[in-house]
Amino acid sequence: MTDNAKVQITIDGVTYEVNAGSNLLQECLSLGLDLPYFCWHPCMGSVGACRQCAVKQYRNDEDNAGIMTMACMTPVQPGARISIEDPQAKAFRAGVIESLMISHPHDCPVCEEGGECHLQDMTLMSGHNYRRYDKKKVTHRNQYLGPFINHEMNRCITCYRCVRFYNEYAGGEDLSAQASHHFTYFGRHREGTLESEFSGNLVEVCPTGVFTDKVFSESYTRKWDLQTAPSVCAGCGVGCNIAPGERYGELRRVVNRYHDELNGYFICDRGRFGTGYVNDAERLKTPLDGAGNELDADAAGQQLREIAGSAGGTIGSARGTIGIGSPRAGNEANFALRKLVGEENFHTGYSDSEHACMQLIAEAAGDPQFHNPSIREIEQADAVLVLGEDVTNTAPRIALALRQSVRNKALELADGANIPRWQDAAVRELAQQERSPLCILSSGATRLDDVASDRVIDTPSALARNAFELAHRIDSDAPSAEGGSSAEDDIDPLARIADHLLAASRPLIVAGASSGDVDLIKAAINIAGALRKRRGNGASAPVDLCLLTTEVNSMGLHLMTRPKNSLGEALRKLSAGEAANVIVLENDLYRRAPHAQVDAALAAAKASVALDLLPNRTTAKADLVLPVTAFSEQQTSYVNYEGRAQLAYQVHRNHSAARPAWQWTGDFEHFRQALLEGADSIPVFAKLRDVLPDTSSLPGGIKVPRQSERYSGRTAMKANLNVHEPKQAQDPESALAFSMEGVPPLRDATILASTWAPQWNSNQSISKFQDEINGPLRQGHGGTLLLEKRTESGGFFPPPVNGDGAGLELLPAHQIFGSEELSSRSEAIRKRMTGAFVAVAPADAVKHGLKQGQGVRLSVAGDAGGVSVTALTCIRTQTSPGAVALHVGDREIDFHGLGARVELTPAETPHGRGLGELIVSDLAREQGDV
Amino acid sequence: MSTMSGQVIASTALPSDYLSDEEIAEIEHERTLYPDTRAVGLEALKIVQKQRGWVSDESLLAVAEYLGLPVAELEGVATFFNLIYRRPVGKNVILYCNSVSCWIMGCDQVREKVSEELGIEFGETSEDGEFTLIPVPCLGDCDRAPVMMVGPDLHRNLDRQDLGELFSRYRNNQD
Amino acid sequence: MVTNPLTRNIDFSRQPLDLAAYEKSGGYLGLHAIARGLEPADVLDRVKESGLKGRGGAGFPTGLKWSFVPMGEGAPQQKYFVVNADEMEPGTFKDRLLMEGDPHLLIDGMIIASYAIQASKAYIFLRGEYTDSERILRKALAEAYERGYLGKNILDTGFDLDIIMHTSAGRYICGEETALLNALEGKRANPRAKPPFPQVSGLWGKPTIVNNVETICNLPGILAWGIDWYRSLTKGNDHGTKLFGISGKARTPGCWELPLGTPIRELLEVYGGGMRDGLQLKGFLPGGGSTDFMLPEHLDLNLDYDDIAGAGSRLATGTLILLDDKTCPVGMIGNLMTFFSHESCGYCTPCRDGLPWVDEIFREFERGNGTHKDLAILEEHVDYMGPGKTFCALAPGATAPLGSGLRYFREDFERHITEQRCPYKH
């Protein structure tokens, strides 16, 4: 319910104010009371299956008998009198646990969930401790579910949370409840990789150890032996909050860290399983010279300074050294390089097409007509248009949010039928297939198509024209695109989409930089602008326009860089001799620009320096390579797609010569100074200082521990070397300690390193840190929105001119597993990667003689001597004829060298990975569709 | 499975001619009776089972593919119900009532005779592939207990029947 | 005056009446009244006034149930009517009799009910094993279509109705009305939470009424011969007649239509012929497997909802299962527990995991391994799986014979423990 009315209820004799329209379980938990539960989930609502949350409810003051009721299924009534402590209720709850335990294996010592198991917690809480059942247990066979997830069905307590999350919440189709009565089974129809991009959440959603993290279990550690700090996922531009855990210098796992406005309770599988690269044996550990000889750190630092200063004599001079920043590095590293080479010499490190997109995205972010929605706000949209983005593969957590947005229709219907929104199954039943509109304009299938109301598939250029035309349909002041909608259907899809958007009370337009297509972003802005005009200025709120950035700090990098300082410009300056040296920050330039241009620029440079954490083609060409720390080994801030700056704490130390990049390039002693460098010198970053925690409540130097209170075996960890308790490492850079000493978060600490509360060892303890269920964390701090609105709005963009040409239009095909540079170097992710492929329409495949799974050569249209690339053919029925989508991410592929139009010819099938792990719904069958 | 699908996880590709024309016609008829395809899914399993005796993995995939339903979901439905057979059964399925009224009337003793006659226990199929014996909840003919069904036919007052003769009628009724 | 409106046409020595014969016997009068202008609200009023209570087990007043369906402008257009013909309650064999004996009576009633709630689609959810019922009903449906009693614009009333035969894939839980709806939708037949009730959000989220076969078969008579006639049928407090049955070791087990309020003793002795020679009645379940045991001392009570409730049981389906003194009560209850345990849908904990434990304990008793510890666990489970604790009424149904059995036949349980065997086995 939308109203915030409060009512009074009495629980065990104490009167409380609670939210009207809610249910008793949620309100009891919000009040901090301990009431056990299993099937209820804070953002999946109630179904009443487990019967664990039973309480007594009394009819009136005279009623002493009361009736047993499931708190999660009972609406809060004003004046209600309930009891959690009632002996019958307690006995019943103990009975439920005893039931759940009759076939449970009691294998806690070898179970990965042990120590953070909701079932353990609830067992203790319910007071069941002796197994009376002495009959035969039910046992199950486990399934192989792919490289991410273990399956141990014997531990199942049949709460149905897994399928409710996987199918109903996340839209997965290959997990189901099977069989029945006490043989009920949760699995796939046969063994195989779980297809959903959100499968990892099963680990957290399952209250016991049925679904566990396979990557973690390979180097397993109990939760209480992990050193944990609040961090931010570096997998894409969304900036989900995570809590990575480390032991023995190895990053062991990543779990979700609750953020009420962003990721809530869930992250995607790239974020969860994509950090293995941190532990990679190939990590750069010492500075290297151009010949690959190891250098000592001081000498290397000196060399860097010389290179930076040599060309122009003074650091920061215009004709000196070029700095190329990094969208995957934090602000501080970029600030430091920017300061070192001077603002005018500092360039963005992403591709030129992305650079152009970023200009528009940031421009729109400052436009008072538009609002850049958080994930929670995205979930509130009641009509969505997605323009050219395959969101599941580029900003997965947002795709999950869009999937929730289509449920607004259901919630509205539920309100009308007086069904509480938290009555999950009832709301779904009532609404059936009724969904809020989700309209997708793209050049091929996306992983949200199953919930889309309207699909328009077209070549990139036609798509842009259609989108401009759509804006015109919404408001005639927006310029029309000649040759717009080519559809001759009886129902014009653009008219339908326009109607959806106009009818909505909170419409949302989603586009992004991943396609590198500025026309699409302009069109998105026009559409949002047209909607804004039609909705009337002033009166209504700004229109939600979500323009996605591609990497963890694309936005931060953009904000500190001069508009004309693109990567192309940097390379041009180097090649033209306008600049002598180059310092490349955490960036493989070969992924960003035509290979020939990068080669030429690096060859022309007098000296080149690369700072990075893993070797790549750019480090291979550098005259000086400086090793840097990974995201979990340093403290840094990032700016996400919303312009939200967030602080990621250091989780653990790196014992090699690697340092945070700002330490190599900057003259700061402490992290704080590196951060303030930007905050003080770049106006848009002024508020960045707010991400630093307010430690005033931490008395005199006391810190927040990264290790839990039960961290065990600390003295034994290095017992083979030394039996003395070593002095714990100090962290002068943050309010966190590398030890178990300090103020644990429960007691008033500002920083929530990992959630734990007495009796609540599992992740469900999060409720103890929330204001109220699903509310903000009491610890703060949700990050700081940096972008200010201008006073004047922008106008409409003119449509692109029709540029026909030979060949097929090329666009990038992003993959959640493989397209992001660092995660794709993680072992677990590599198991899910495909070979480089080219998606083509069946008709084009026939035309060019291509066969499913076999080789295809792409070459620059009309340029026989131009770049060519070989990949696997992937014939997809939903691909627009005339368009080809080339998988981006493969290190060898010169995507940017190909240009806008390509020709296809059959080629040798490349070796290596096939298409085996590609999960799409529209793959053409060999004979049937082709 | 087509050659390609071995590589592709999401694909449940089966040759599209797996289902017979007759089955498809029946499935299409069911489609007109229900506003939602999921309902047709369960009906289609029954149709396929009627034709083929049981629902094999291939049948399950074919139905899922034909109706565009997730296989896992259909499997969840198929394994829920008593009368969908996910394992092969004999030519005649014996649904043997072992609920309370039949129990009082001695169905356990008669069942022992059935087992002896056919050489099978509950859940088993006779060696000649003729009979599968399955327990079934109350068949709703309790005043004439014990009862059982052989195929579509109900047999009552089993304690008074010549079981050998009864089964041989089915055995000889070859088509 | 008709005194046996449910079975008056039933004669198993011949084929059931075809449409013409059925009509000639006074069938489809309600439909003709509708064609002459009887309004849906009038039908509802009559059913309410008749005092008809559901015959599916719970005995909920039928008219009241219908009145919860949102009607009028703002209400959802599509509504559904569903007949619960999933009869699988152990010891219950009354709906089969009606469907196979007089199929048009059910169709007649369905038209009336569907019209009252303005449902244009009705489903017969028929037990899959009822192959004869299916054949007979399909034939009758075809006749009704042919005669224009089903289909579009029936008898020019502007009312459309399709009746669709759905044969269940088999599970006792499908008889629970919300599980039934899930099964009809092709889903796993787990029950649904109530509220929302099916009357508001039922089949495919649309207003839906589910009624038992026998309930529906009462409707044609009510419309044809009126409230007063209907109310005059009874001998007791509840109105109308009902099918009552006897299974177990009576001399002449069977099923008969009798006025509500008929004494139990009359049913057993007059109709059932009394116990077989040499056997004594030890107890009986009055309305199928999920009712509490009653004892010989209760024989003088009447077959009325309240009377039976007064003895701590439920009239429910009205089909008595007799326990004689040579049959082991522990074995009988154990048989029921196996049934309930297997038929649990697996959704909620007490039922899914409680029943198998109970069942296992009965197996141990049978093998002579019963203990007092296990007996105490059985006792706990009666309360643990009782009404209000579980998601639907399946497990509470199971606790009815279990709880009353433990109470009434305690001695037999004790003997199993002390003698370490079943004392009834020789």
Ligand SMILES: Cc1cc2nc3c(=O)[nH]c(=O)nc-3n(C[C@H](O)[C@H](O)[C@H](O)COP(=O)(O)O)c2cc1C
């Ligand atoms: C486990 C369970 C099984 C049931 N089985 C049946 C059944 O087979 N037939 C039936 O009519 N009602 C059955 N019921 C009762 C139905 O839920 C529902 O109350 C009934 O169909 C309503 O019809 P009525 O109002 O006409 O009695 C069952 C209930 C439960 C809890």
Ligand code: SF4
């Ligand atoms: S597998 Fe886990 S989450 Fe799923 S139902 Fe079982 S216990 Fe619940």
Ligand code: FES
């Ligand atoms: S949490 Fe309330 S029944 Fe499961």
